[in-house]
Amino acid sequence: MIHDNLLLIISLLFVVSMLTMLSEKLRISYPIFLVIAGLVISFIPGAPHMQLEPDWVFLIFLPPLLYGAAWNTSWTDFWRARRSIILLAVGLVVFTASTVAFVSYMIIPGFTLALGFLLGGIISPPDAVAATSVLHGLKVPKRVVTILEGESLLNDASSLIVFRVALATVPTGHFIFWQAGKDFLVVSLMGILIGLVIAHIMYVVHRFFPTTPSIDTALTFIAPYLMYISAEHFHYSGVLAVVSGGLFLSFRSHEIFTYNSRMQTTYVWDTVTYLLNGIVFILIGLQLQEVTNGLGNYSIAESIGYGVVISIVSIIIRIIWVFPGTYLPRMLSRKVKEKEPAPSWRAVFIVAWSGMRGVVSLASALAIPLTLGQHAFPARDLILFITFVVILITLVAQGLSLPLIIRWLKVEDDEDNVKEQNTQINLQLATVSLDYMTSAYDGEIINFRPFTSLKERYERIVNTAEARLRDNDPDMPALEHVRTYRKMLLEIVNVKRIELQKLRREKDFPDELIRSKERELDLEEARLRDSP
Incomplete structure (x- = not known):
């Protein structure tokens, strides 16, 4: 029963x-x-x-x-x-x-x-x-x-x-x-x-x-x-x-x-x-x-x-x-x-x-x-x-x-309003991140490439957000390039997935490590798809 x-x-x-x-x-x-x-x-x-x-x-x-x-x-x-x-x-x-x-x-x-x-x-x-x-x-x-x-x-x-x-x-x-x-x-x-x-x-x-x-x-x-x-x-x-x-x-x-x-x-x-x-x-x-x-x-x-x-x-x-x-x-x-x-x-x-x-x-x-x-x-x-x-x-x-x-x-x-508010939050978060990095890690930013790259990344986020918030900005066509760039990143994520499947079939790496990399790709794809 x-x-x-x-x-x-x-x-x-x-x-x-x-x-x-x-x-x-x-x-x-x-x-x-x-x-x-x-x-x-x-x-x-x-x-x-x-x-x-x-x-x-x-x-x-x-x-x-x-x-x-x-x-x-x-x-x-x-x-x-x-x-x-x-x-x-x-x-x-x-x-x-x-x-x-x-x-x-x-x-x-x-x-x-x-x-x-x-x-x-x-x-x-x-x-x-x-x-x-x-x-x-x-x-x-x-x-x-x-x-x-x-x-x-x-x-x-x-x-x-x-x-x-x-x-x-x-x-x-x-x-x-x-x-x-x-x-x-x-x-x-x-x-x-x-x-x-x-x-x-x-x-x-x-x-x-x-x-x-x-x-x-x-x-x-x-x-x-x-x-x-x-x-x-x-x-x-x-x-x-x-x-x-x-x-x-x-x-x-x-x-x-x-x-x-x-x-x-x-x-x-x-x-x-x-x-x-x-x-x-x-x-x-x-x-x-x-x-x-x-x-x-x-x-x-x-x-x-x-x-x-x-x-x-x-x-x-x-x-x-x-x-x-x-x-x-x-x-x-x-x-x-x-x-x-x-x-x-x-x-x-x-x-x-x-x-x-x-x-x-x-x-x-x-x-x-x-x-x-x-x-x-x-x-x-x-x-x-x-x-x-x-x-x-x-x-x-x-x-x-x-x-x-x-x-x-x-x-x-009110999707446009939500997108604008999202952009404003991104701008504020990126700005405070830049301020903190320049005040607490100024020497590392000058001498070590990873620190420099991260600072440049936040500067790009700030510039992109400011451009989105200016309706009459002359560089607004660059937003299309931003979308193309995100599309490319999503395609790269898919390429990585295919390669991971290949590595899994070849069994040269531990399956736990393969799964860990899959979770990283999941988080990366979620971040890219949730961004405006």
Whole structure:
């Protein structure tokens, strides 16, 4: 039995990798492609029957995925966009849950308002991975990406709190707003506090204990589970514990990690989060048969109709919320108007259209108990099916149309501004390096060629950066030579790789030395490709 389960997991990982490569070839965002692929696979005769356990998602998948997202989020950018992020992650979640609650209460026979809030809490949070993967490689302003990533970090917590409060009110059928608001604040604040306390403990361990890169990497995987389980044990928000702790440690990472710890941790986390995301999205598609089989008294046609209506309502609600939420504060507050750049309506629409639902919604729906007292939980199967329809419609329809809309609207990114800022940083770093060399190693620069060569290299960096920052510089055509020079260096790296492969086949040198040289080439190529 263990061997069969292990083979199934390994096969799933292999299928995810193959399908992701195919999605790259077809230029379709991999979450969308994997959901559709899982949907198709579920109808193949003899396909394995798979049931997604909500406890697995919340305990195994959610902590590392949230922690990885928090770690890759800039705290500075997050704080600058905090007003927009909170309006979406808290305000929009509550607005969506409330609207969906009343709409479902009106259109679905026998649906109580408490069940409506339960459904609203389930489908209110957009998925983090879906939005960022769809936007990956597309030219959109950095602030748009920051807002969507920041929203996705917090909205899971907001929606899960609404879900829990609504679940507790289903037996009585009464939803008390002031009590829900109080519970929301307590659960949120205590979750943040627990996350920060554990993050400070991990900070001390990383910084003052004799760790190695492998230990540092292992501790980064222990931390999110420790934060999540600790907060959930006391019935507070494990999601906010992970997010707050991850943001704190990410902000302090330059103090607690050496360069090799940062590199190793980054590579390992990239691989793990990719595999976890891939498995989750293909499992969503594989759930359709399980969801359909449990519909019970509701017909598939009726259930699809309810799902389509709720999907359209969810999409419209986001658009209605985002535009006033963007422009009204600028009209009402001079401070906001002066501090924040005027947003383009095109960029605002991209934020409004990026409301794809995903794994948290499905896991929440699956977490609804099977029974309520001595009876079956009311409308559980219908809520599950509606959730699946909303995920499918928003993920596929909005996800596939988003790149087309971005091109149609001709959304302008801020790539030129980012390049200019990058050049300014290069100029400042090269300038202070030159100043230090001339003051501390003046004699060596005069007498030893390696020192002289390094000084000349930094002088070239300074000259190139200054030329880039002068738009009307007469030597600007020289920038084309800089690009050609970088192209040549990349070609030389490739030539070196080919030669190393030849040396490996000849077996005249130790394989460890060959691998060391390959790592040097990897770092050199990364530096060349990341330069503007």
